[in-house]
Amino acid sequence: MLAKRFFASERHLPDKDHEACGLFGVMDISGKRFGGEMAINAIKNIKVRGNGLGGGFAVYGLYPDYKDYYALQIMFQNKNAAAKEKVEDFLVEHFNIVYDEEIPTNPGVNVFCPPLVWRYFVAPKKKGEDHGMSDDDYVVSRVMYINTSIEDAYVFSSGKDMGVFKGVGFPEEIAAYFLLDELYEGYLWTVHSRFPTNTPGWWGGAHPFSILDWTVVHNGEISSYGTNRRFLEMHNYYCTLFTDTEVMAYAVDLLMRRQGLPIEVVSRIFAPPMWDLLEHMEEKEKKLYTTLRMVYAPLLINGPFTVIVAHHNEMFGLTDRIRLRPITAGARGDLVFLSSEEAAIRCVCPDLDLAWTPRGGEPVVVRLGSRDHLLSLPESV
Amino acid sequence: MSNLNVKFGLRDMFLDGVRPAATLVKYVSTNGTSAEIDALGLKHKELNDLLRAVALQGVTRITVKNVFGQRYIGTRLYLPDPEKKVEIKIFKNPGNDLGAFLNGHRIIVYGNAQDGVGNTMDDGEIIIHGRAGDIAAMSMRGGKIFIRDNVGYRAAIHMKEYAGKVPVLVIGGTAQDFFGEYMAGGIVILLGLNLKENERHKARYIGTGMHGGVIYLRGCVEEYQLGKEVGVRELNERDREIVERYVGEFSAHFGFSADEICKGKFQKLLPVSKRPYGKIYAY
Numbered sequence: 154m155l156a157k158r159f160f161a162s163e164r165h166l167p168d169k170d171h172e173a174c175g176l177f178g179v180m181d182i183s184g185k186r187f188g189g190e191m192a193i194n195a196i197k198n199i200k201v202r203g204n205g206l207g208g209g210f211a212v213y214g215l216y217p218d219y220k221d222y223y224a225l226q227i228m229f230q231n232k233n234a235a236a237k238e239k240v241e242d243f244l245v246e247h248f249n250i251v252y253d254e255e256i257p258t259n260p261g262v263n264v265f266c267p268p269l270v271w272r273y274f275v276a277p278k279k280k281g282e283d284h285g286m287s288d289d290d291y292v293v294s295r296v297m298y299i300n301t302s303i304e305d306a307y308v309f310s311s312g313k314d315m316g317v318f319k320g321v322g323f324p325e326e327i328a329a330y331f332l333l334d335e336l337y338e339g340y341l342w343t344v345h346s347r348f349p350t351n352t353p354g355w356w357g358g359a360h361p362f363s364i365l366d367w368t369v370v371h372n373g374e375i376s377s378y379g380t381n382r383r384f385l386e387m388h389n390y391y392c393t394l395f396t397d398t399e400v401m402a403y404a405v406d407l408l409m410r411r412q413g414l415p416i417e418v419v420s421r422i423f424a425p426p427m428w429d430l431l432e433h434m435e436e437k438e439k440k441l442y443t444t445l446r447m448v449y450a451p452l453l454i455n456g457p458f459t460v461i462v463a464h465h466n467e468m469f470g471l472t473d474r475i476r477l478r479p480i481t482a483g484a485r486g487d488l489v490f491l492s493s494e495e496a497a498i499r500c501v502c503p504d505l506d507l508a509w510t511p512r513g514g515e516p517v518v519v520r521l522g523s524r525d526h527l528l529s530l531p532e533s534v
Numbered sequence: 535m536s537n538l539n540v541k542f543g544l545r546d547m548f549l550d551g552v553r554p555a556a557t558l559v560k561y562v563s564t565n566g567t568s569a570e571i572d573a574l575g576l577k578h579k580e581l582n583d584l585l586r587a588v589a590l591q592g593v594t595r596i597t598v599k600n601v602f603g604q605r606y607i608g609t610r611l612y613l614p615d616p617e618k619k620v621e622i623k624i625f626k627n628p629g630n631d632l633g634a635f636l637n638g639h640r641i642i643v644y645g646n647a648q649d650g651v652g653n654t655m656d657d658g659e660i661i662i663h664g665r666a667g668d669i670a671a672m673s674m675r676g677g678k679i680f681i682r683d684n685v686g687y688r689a690a691i692h693m694k695e696y697a698g699k700v701p702v703l704v705i706g707g708t709a710q711d712f713f714g715e716y717m718a719g720g721i722v723i724l725l726g727l728n729l730k731e732n733e734r735h736k737a738r739y740i741g742t743g744m745h746g747g748v749i750y751l752r753g754c755v756e757e758y759q760l761g762k763e764v765g766v767r768e769l770n771e772r773d774r775e776i777v778e779r780y781v782g783e784f785s786a787h788f789g790f791s792a793d794e795i796c797k798g799k800f801q802k803l804l805p806v807s808k809r810p811y812g813k814i815y816a817y
Contacts, residue, residue, distance in 0.1 A: 198603050201578065205545045323547075430738065433758050475711065476687045479649055479668060494648055495667070496603025496627045503626075508646060510667065510686055512710060512736070532736065534665060534684035534710055 174360070174372040175202030175346035176480075176493045178461040179501075180468045180519050182526075183487040184340050186214050189333040192342040195490075195497040196324045199346065202372075202493060206354030207347025208327040209319025211310070211361040211368035212339035213465055220314035222251055222274040223292050223365075227299070228307045228356055232269040236305040243303065247295050248275035256318070262330040265321045268356050270309065272316070289365055289410060293389075296364065300393045307357040307394065312366025315339075315465065319359035327359075340521075341468055343461050345370035349396075357394050362402040364390075365410065366464045371398040372493060373458030373478045384451035398460075404452050405462055416462075416469050416518055422449040424474040424514035461491050466521040476513030482526065482533075483508045489519045489526050509533040548578065555583040562588060569593040574600035578629070582610055589613055589620050597623045603648070605629035608641050619658070630667075633660045636677060649686070652679045655701070661787050665707065674701040674720065678780075682788045683707040683728065684736075688715050693747060695719030704784045708753075713737040714803070715761075718746040723780055725795060726753030740764065741803055745810055749803040750777050752795070760803070763810040767802045 177195040181187060192210060196203075216224055225244070229236045244250055253273040277283075277291045286294075296308045310317035318331040324346045328334060345360035361368035375381065375397035382392050382400050388411075390403035401423075408419045425446050431439050446453070457477030461470050470491035472480050483490040483498040483505045490498040495508055511517050511529040519526045558580060563570050569588045573581050581604045588596055589611055601607070607628050611620065619638050626645030631653045633641050638657040646664035650672055657676040665683035671690045676699040684707035691712070693701055701720040707728045714722055726735055734754045741749060742761030749764075750773065760766070769777065778796055785792035 201547045201605070204547050323545075429758075433756075476668065479686075481667075494603055494629065495646055496601075496629055496648065499627045500602035510710075513687065534686055534708065534736065 173202060173348045174370075174493075175199040175348075175497070176343075176370050176372050176459060176461050176470075176491070177497055178341070178343040178370070178463065178468050178470065178491040178519075180341040180463075180489050180521075181487050182489060182519065182521055182523065184214070184521055185487070186338040186340050188338055189328060189342060191501040192344045193325055193328045193334060195492065195501045196344045196346050198497045198500045199492075199494050200323060200325075202348060203323060203346030204348045205323045205326075206321060206349050207319070207345070207359035208322055208324030209317060209345050209347075209359040209361050209370075210324070210328065210331075210333060211315065211317050211341075211343045211363065211370070211463060212333075212337055213315045213341040213366070213463065214339040215316045215337055216274070216314050219252065219274040222276055223248075223288075223311055223313055224316055225273045225275055225296075225311050226256065226309040226316050226318075227271055227273065228309055229269040229271070230305040230307070230356065231266075233305040236303055237269065237271065239303050240299060240306045243295075243299065244273060244275060247278055248273075249278050250275050257332055257336065258330050259332055262326060264326055264330050265354075266356075267320065267330070293364060293406070297389065297391050301391050308363075310361075310363040310366075310368070312363070312464070315366045315368075317361050317363045317368060319345075319361065320356045321354050321359065341463055343368060343370050343463050343468065355395075358396045360398060361463075362394065362396070362398050364402050364406045367402055367406050367410070368463050369398055369402045369405065369460055371401060371458060371460045373460075373473070374456045375400060375454055375458060376456035377454055380451050381454065401454065401460055401462070404454075405464075408449075408452070409464075416467070416516055418445065420469075420471050420514065420516040421445050422452050423454040424471060425453060426474065426514065459493065468519045469516045470511075471516045472511075472513050474514035479510075480517075481508060481510050482517045482529070484526065491517060491519070552577055552579050555580070555587045558584055564588065564591070564593060567593055568595040568597070570597045570599065572599050573604055574602070576604060578605045582606055582608075585622065586610055589618075593620065594618070595621050595623075597625070599625050601626060601628050603627060603629035606631050606634050608632065608636050608639055609634040611639055612637050633658070636660065638677070646683075647681075651681070652677070652703075655679070657699075663788065668710075670705075671701065671703040671720075671722075674703065675699060676701050678702040678783070679704070680784050680787050681705045681707075685709045685713075688712045690714045690717055690720065690722045690747075690749075692716045692718055693720040693722070695747060702780055704780050706784065706788065706790070708735045709737040711736075711738045712740075712742055714741040714744055714747075714749050714764075715739070716743040716745070717741065717749070717805075720747040721776060721780070722747065722749045723777060723784075724749065724751045724753075725781070725784070725798075726751075727790070727795065729753055735759065741805070743810055744803075744805040745808050746805060748773075750800050751803060752798045752800050755801075763805055763807065764803045765806045767804055769800050769802050773800075773802055 378397040459478035481495040631650040634653040649667035668686035741764035
């Protein structure tokens with residue numbers, strides 16, 4: 154793989170992040186696209202969970218006109234024109250760019266030190282041995298190159314028909330800055346309000362974190378960051394964004410896209426059942442969970458967390474196994490919600506059919522065209 | 535990175551833009567000793583400022599409509615006349631730490647509550663026609679909380695009692711893990727009314743670290759669901775009286791039949807030690 158030739162492992166571990174953030178996600182399981190109003194109003198409702206040092210949105214079903222092309226949304230810090238030139242030289246060499254433009258912004262919104270953010274719709278231009286790798290792997294390795302080797306350039310998102318918009322500010326300010334409620338529609342929105350405490354609030358450090366069409370928004374602290382990060386480096390994922398959540402995005406890409414594991418299994422890798430509870434399980438389950446703990450020990454995510462992970466057709470919410478961070482799910486008709494607080498859901502959808510909270514470590518899986526989210530009900534309160 | 539650190543421009547997400555209570559009169563309509571507050575668009579502090587202002591005017595019954603996540607409702611209601619208590623009805627979704635430090639007032643919620651109901655509550659009553667989130671009754675030191683449906687993780691964590699001050703928590707449904715964790719005092723009753731016959735309670739690690747107080751648990755639970763620090767006992771005559779009294783109050787609030795509920799099988803969970811970790815940490 155390309156990555157191996159380009160990068161040395163970085164031994165210096167940046168400080169990890171402690172957070173008490175606000176999360177919200179909404180998906181229409183019929184696939185109908187809708188505007189950003191619900192996501193924006195819900196995250197405004199839980200404003201006090203963030204402190205204005207980071208807000209961001211992930212939107213799926215965003216670019217139907219270019220849905221066959223990878224949409225690279227790239228941020229150039231300090232509006233660094235030289236970085237943009239370098240990135241574009243690199244893109245021209247490795248991709249066919251079918252269309253590119255600056256992501257429209259509202260200059261009237263006062264945000265801190267905004268970077269230049271550009272979107273490129275591209276198709277891989279493979280040469281020689283590249284033909285042996287999948288398009289997705291090809292894109293991942295090029296994204297890793299840009300993130301690690303071109304100064305002041307960071308890829309916000311790199312999936313097809315989706316995009317991440319994020320920055321420093323309260324989420325509603327970021328939404329206004331990127332004109333989210335005016336310009337875009339999608340069938341799945343996730344949003345994050347950040348409360349960083351010991352790493353800088355900077356544009357690249359806002360959530361969602363993304364690779365290909367995977368996005369992660371996270372509340373909590375991944376105290377296993379060092380272990381997770383080293384394990385991911387062995388699989389050619391390099392953490393560059395100074396925040397623990399990044400490992401989660403790469404871990405789901407590795408486990409779910411490359412290794413093809415379903416979320417029901419992946420959630421048991423991130424939040425495995427306690428050893429003493431394994432003793433009370435059926436033999437088959439016990440064997441599976443014991444095996445997972447052994448094979449994937451370095452991907453156990455330790456510490457308090459709630460995450461909402463999304464990719465096309467699927468969104469899931471998961472907490473750590475002893476639920477040290479909150480989550481509530483809600484449903485009305487085809488709309489399914491996940492949030493840090495029930496009130497955020499109720500304020501955008503007052504007449505919910507259902508509101509429930511799963512057991513710690515049990516995922517709520519929301520899938521296009523299915524009612525799988527209801528599978529988490531029996532163990533919920 | 536240091537030039538990007540914007541901590542200097544940090545804004546206060548709680549207090550920025552809070553309006554003085556005097557400018558918020560349009561949210562309140564008062565009628566004698568009753569008042570109604572429309573909480574739509576009110577910040578946490580604004581709503582609590584209004585509650586306090588209204589209570590100081592002599593209002594004793596307050597209805598709050600359109601509540602969507604406002605926190606700490608009912609806190610800071612320490613009035614000049616300590617005998618004067620108010621009743622607050624909330625529609626529909628109060629935010630975290632509902633009734634924190636509550637000072638003898640009564641709060642009734644017609645909807646679900648979130649995390650931290652009755653956090654360090656001192657006295658009074660909280661009645662929830664719905665469910666509650668995690669850490670319900672955390673560090674509660676007096677008064678009563680009645681929750682019709684389920685509760686999340688760590689209900690009654692570090693509840694305490696002293697002399698005549700014994701807090702009571704009654705839950706109609708079931709609970710999630712670490713129920714009664716580090717409990718130091720008080721009475722907790724878990725009824726399991728929404729469980730099927732012979733269906734076990736959902737909680738595991740019940741009473742982990744418990745070193746005071748008592749849990750009365752109606753319905754089934756396997757031994758492995760209990761923490762190492764609790765023992766199971768039969769109810770004696772005095773226990774029965776306690777259960778009947780508080781189940782009676784619970785049933786009156788929510789329209790259940792107390793007799794039916796009391797017919798169910800109860801067990802009593804008690805801490806086996808007053809200092810469960812004494813041998814680990816003391817040297």
